[in-house]
Amino acid sequence: MPSPTAQRPPTAWLGVTAVMLGIFTIVTTEILPIGLLTSIGADFTVSDGLAGLMMTMPGLLAALAAPLVTAATARVDRRRMLAAFMLLLAAANALAAVAPGYGLVLLSRVLVGVTIGGFWSIGAGLAERLVPPARAARATSVIFSAVPLGSVLGVPAGTFIGELAGWRTAFALLAALSVAVTALLILSVPPLPPTGAATRLRLLAAVARRPRARFALLLTFLIVLAHFGAYTYVTPFLEQVTHAGPGLITVLLLLYGAAGIAGTFLLGGLVARRPRLGFALAAALLAGATALLPLLGGSTAGALAPLLLWGAAYGAVPVASRTWFAGAAPDAPEAASVLFTASFQATISLGALAGGAVLDRASPSTVMALGALAAALTLVPLLRHRA
Numbered sequence: 001m002p003s004p005t006a007q008r009p010p011t012a013w014l015g016v017t018a019v020m021l022g023i024f025t026i027v028t029t030e031i032l033p034i035g036l037l038t039s040i041g042a043d044f045t046v047s048d049g050l051a052g053l054m055m056t057m058p059g060l061l062a063a064l065a066a067p068l069v070t071a072a073t074a075r076v077d078r079r080r081m082l083a084a085f086m087l088l089l090a091a092a093n094a095l096a097a098v099a100p101g102y103g104l105v106l107l108s109r110v111l112v113g114v115t116i117g118g119f120w121s122i123g124a125g126l127a128e129r130l131v132p133p134a135r136a137a138r139a140t141s142v143i144f145s146a147v148p149l150g151s152v153l154g155v156p157a158g159t160f161i162g163e164l165a166g167w168r169t170a171f172a173l174l175a176a177l178s179v180a181v182t183a184l185l186i187l188s189v190p191p192l193p194p195t196g197a198a199t200r201l202r203l204l205a206a207v208a209r210r211p212r213a214r215f216a217l218l219l220t221f222l223i224v225l226a227h228f229g230a231y232t233y234v235t236p237f238l239e240q241v242t243h244a245g246p247g248l249i250t251v252l253l254l255l256y257g258a259a260g261i262a263g264t265f266l267l268g269g270l271v272a273r274r275p276r277l278g279f280a281l282a283a284a285l286l287a288g289a290t291a292l293l294p295l296l297g298g299s300t301a302g303a304l305a306p307l308l309l310w311g312a313a314y315g316a317v318p319v320a321s322r323t324w325f326a327g328a329a330p331d332a333p334e335a336a337s338v339l340f341t342a343s344f345q346a347t348i349s350l351g352a353l354a355g356g357a358v359l360d361r362a363s364p365s366t367v368m369a370l371g372a373l374a375a376a377l378t379l380v381p382l383l384r385h386r387a
Helices: 009-043 053-072 078-098 102-123 133-144 146-165 167-188 201-208 211-231 234-240 246-273 275-296 300-315 317-328 333-361 364-384
Strands: none
Touching: 009 053, 009 078, 009 102, 009 133, 009 146, 009 167, 009 234, 009 246, 053 102, 053 201, 053 333, 078 102, 078 167, 102 333, 133 146, 133 246, 133 317, 146 167, 146 246, 146 300, 201 211, 201 333, 211 275, 211 300, 211 317, 211 333, 211 364, 234 246, 234 364, 246 275, 246 300, 246 317, 275 300, 275 317, 275 364, 300 317, 317 333, 333 364
């Protein structure tokens, strides 16, 4: 008997869109501090490096939440869990909007981390359950387009609103968006009872021991460390090296995100056909872009080309990483999503922490150079890999 999804493709695609908007809201919430880093730091009189904890906290908590929350809720309908995580995100953003001290801002980021770990682990692998199998690859690209969309729309818009009406307003609007997305998820996503083996911690450990999964963990660690170690502090770089004002920074981040959308669909298609080549190309472009930025970034024109190259390269990274994990566990897709989410988010945390430590002791240009080095190191296992 045909599945309900196959019978009602318009409704199915609305569900895909709802999941994509959920991830868009989460990604925007997670990386919005990149655009507002100096404003928030100035409000609470903390350094840029210390303000970078707003990026470190969600990644760390997401890495812990991904396996624990997913395992604990393994028998719960996945639609209900998606809605619950979006409501938690609304609460986190509301707390950030009214926080009287930096400590409460960090607490709100803990809640963001739990949301990321849970929602990503479930949502990243839902495409094949929402649309017919022949459309699953396209649906996956649509869901993952939320990552660059968070950069092209979410972060520039949030940065603009922050400059215009204060950073608290940006978080308040994200709280309202989270509630709206919750309603859309409830209305458009069908009931999604767990299927197959429950995603228990024992299953996650077994999948993580597979050689292809270990290779995916290594690749993800290197490329995400490179990206977020540098990108978390792109605003201080543009302020101090490029001497860009708030309005220009917003435009540059917007263009970076637009390049990211192109990279998601162009390089993402290559990743689906030839995973090793696609991942290697993304890593090489990211390494080149972050290496060129300190050399050319003293002017707006000089900074633009590396930023566009960087955006296009990173646009393919989440799809590439998720593809390797999916290939490691075709028999346990949710377990693959959990490992993808946990490793990705843990490395975001480590990258933001490492980049902040370097920034407080050296310069934004040094942060970019070290990011280039980490990205280049990703090519070593890729070139040696024969499978």
